[in-house]
Amino acid sequence: MIGVLGGMGPMATIDFLQRLIDLTNGRSDQEHVPTLVCSLPQIPDRSSYIVAKGEDPYPLLLDAINRLISGGAESIVIPCCTAHHWYDMLVDNSSIPIFHVAIEIAEYLKAKNIQKVGLIATEGTYKSNYFKRILKQYGIEVTYPNNLDIQMIMAGIRQIKHGSLNLGAKNLLRVMNHKNYSEIQKWILGCTELPLALRSFNQELLSGCVDSNEILARACFEYWENKASK
Template identity: 35%
Template sequence: MSHARVLGVLGGMGPLAGATFMQRLTLLTPAERDQDHIPAILWSDPRVPDRTAARLSGGEDPLPALLRGIAGLEAAGCGAIAIPCNTAHGWFEPMQAATRLPILHIVEAAADELLRLGIAGGPIGLMATKGTLAMRLYQARLEGRGYDCLVPREAEMDRIVMPAIDLVKANKVSESYAPLAEVARRLIERGARAVVLGCTEIPLGISAGPALPFPVADTIDALARAAIAWAKPAG
């Protein structure tokens, strides 16, 4: 049996985000029977050290744990890897250098999601961890594709966004909706045409309440669509 189109999922960052990615991968795949779905192996390792702490405050380096997961997925016969954690992409280059498998980049997937939503340029809001914002993972790539990124103010990050992300990680998902939705609305009020949910905990919080009345790019769904396009190429 060929494993060329088995997807490897490097998860656990956080565990709920990885599990939700697997669910969304299933629900977004055009399928009428079990055999139409994408073979996938989830490596869910919540022991990976905190990515934001590693980047901003000298915390333990997550790269060895990330590489261990990549090696495990490669040994299992996967053909590509998806990582449903935005901040982990700060180590994208050394991860890609360590494997022959293509790693689907979540920021590129988010940019494609913006186009799918009809947002081809201009100002967009960007919600993410402090680590992701500090590394400019989104800003560098999206600005090259014609977008201007508006990010939450420092006080909003400290008092609202990061605590709300922590609520999701603590399985208090419904409590995270109101603060995350408020910050997203503020970005729209500042002129954003859409809001990128650039941390895989944020879509979980946003989906726990009423749908927002403006476009949002859910990076879990975006990465799932990229994985489907890899596994089931058009034509």
């Protein structure tokens, strides 16, 4: 059973589960991936803590991990990119494996021979820098937007979290379509709520992006499929 540490935010968690269902394409209930979901929207804002030292999310993240383990989870996925700032600490205190979004995305990009990507993410994820660090190990160059564009991205993320998907998508597109980033092959949607906005605005926009929720769902499905076949 796969444990899902969600609620960051709730829409992203539902989107992740829908992706997992769509990938399974089961003909009966029994063919779908068994999951145990711990959705905790009350976990303090991850980006705020990383950037400005607000309330530390780690204690509640670890508590959720322990709840999932106690409930019978055999591996854990976290459909929130910024929360991966605490990945190493969580792994050190977990008795079961945890998927890492950047590693899964790096494997995907390597298989597609994509070497130059841009990252659309929260301020916390940029500051954490784990995407650059991990993708560099795979020979993949990651471009960050400039500071003004990062503020525009953050405005878009806040709009998406407030339910204004189209307004949020427009802010993201102002950055993604800027001529400064014309050499980028793909944009990593490094916040799991961003695909919701772009898909709502125009489904075709996702063809130029790497959807972190889609990648995590695919990794979970393949893990379960391999486990079920043994």
